[in-house]
Amino acid sequence: MAKINLLPWRAERRAARQRDFYAMLGVAAIGGLLLSFMIWFYYDRQISGQNDRNQFLQTEIDKVKAQNEEIKALDKQKDRLLARKKVIEELQANRSQMVHLFDSLVRTIPDGVALSNIKQEGEMLTLEGRAQSNARVSAYMRNLEGSGWMTKPDLAIIEAKPPEKNAVVNATSRELPYVFTLQVKLANPNENEDGTAKVADAADVATSAADAPAVNAADTPAAAVSSDAAIPAATNPAPVATPATETANPDAANPANPVPQPAAPAATPADAEGPSTPVNTGGNQS
Numbered sequence: 277m278a279k280i281n282l283l284p285w286r287a288e289r290r291a292a293r294q295r296d297f298y299a300m301l302g303v304a305a306i307g308g309l310l311l312s313f314m315i316w317f318y319y320d321r322q323i324s325g326q327n328d329r330n331q332f333l334q335t336e337i338d339k340v341k342a343q344n345e346e347i348k349a350l351d352k353q354k355d356r357l358l359a360r361k362k363v364i365e366e367l368q369a370n371r372s373q374m375v376h377l378f379d380s381l382v383r384t385i386p387d388g389v390a391l392s393n394i395k396q397e398g399e400m401l402t403l404e405g406r407a408q409s410n411a412r413v414s415a416y417m418r419n420l421e422g423s424g425w426m427t428k429p430d431l432a433i434i435e436a437k438p439p440e441k442n443a444v445v446n447a448t449s450r451e452l453p454y455v456f457t458l459q460v461k462l463a464n465p466n467e468n469e470d471g472t473a474k475v476a477d478a479a480d481v482a483t484s485a486a487d488a489p490a491v492n493a494a495d496t497p498a499a500a501v502s503s504d505a506a507i508p509a510a511t512n513p514a515p516v517a518t519p520a521t522e523t524a525n526p527d528a529a530n531p532a533n534p535v536p537q538p539a540a541p542a543a544t545p546a547d548a549e550g551p552s553t554p555v556n557t558g559g560n561q562s
Contacts, residue, residue, distance in 0.1 A: 406455055
């Protein structure tokens with residue numbers, strides 16, 4: 277037989293649908309919360325990782341800055357060492373300049389010139405002194421130009437100046453009435469290898485030649501002296517006296533023109549001491 281349901285089924289179905297809706301709404305809310313949490317976690321990890329990278333980069337930047345400061349300090353130290361090395365090299369190259377300079381000053385000064393003051397300012401050398409005449413100063417300037425260690429002499433002052441009243445008058449002041457002041461430029465042989473170095477070598481050769489000891493005849497061996505003394509005795513023998521009967525010959529009678537005779541057989545010790553005295557064959561023997 278047929279069954280008839282008289283219960284309110286519509287209300288029950290409506291309630292079931294509402295329950296399903298709320299369940300789906302809860303699931304969606306939970307899913308949204310989970311998704312939001314995952315998104316937040318992801319971006320939080322990204323931000324944290326970026327912060328870690330930024331911190332690492334900042335640490336490395338600080339290290340690089342420290343290294344840059346150290347490099348700058350090393351560069352400054354290097355510049356100081358290079359400057360010191362340059363100064364040492366210049367001193368090494370010019371250590372003999374003063375020796376040659378004073379040697380040239382002594383060798384170039386002529387007679388009639390006396391220096392009273394020497395002053396150096398950089399590469400310029402100022403010379404003050406007294407001279408006997410203008411020609412002496414000109415000769416001194418030519419000698420300075422040809423020395424090789426001083427070039428471009430420039431005469432600043434030359435005047436006839438008597439000694440001061442309160443000053444002590446000596447023979448030099450009276451003999452050298454002219455006062456002069458001149459400037460010369462110092463020549464460095466190590467700056468130019470073509471020109472100046474050759475001049476420096478010539479100056480060194482001249483200095484060594486002048487400083488070489490002179491050969492004295494007294495320093496020669498005795499054997500050489502005796503042999504040199506024996507040679508003129510053998511080549512220039514002493515004239516032999518002629519008999520009195522030959523005085524009629526005018527050549528023999530003239531004491532100034534003795535007649536040469538054959539060479540002696542051997543040189544005697546008396547002959548080695550010096551040339552023999554010619555024998556007078558004049559009329560006194562007759």
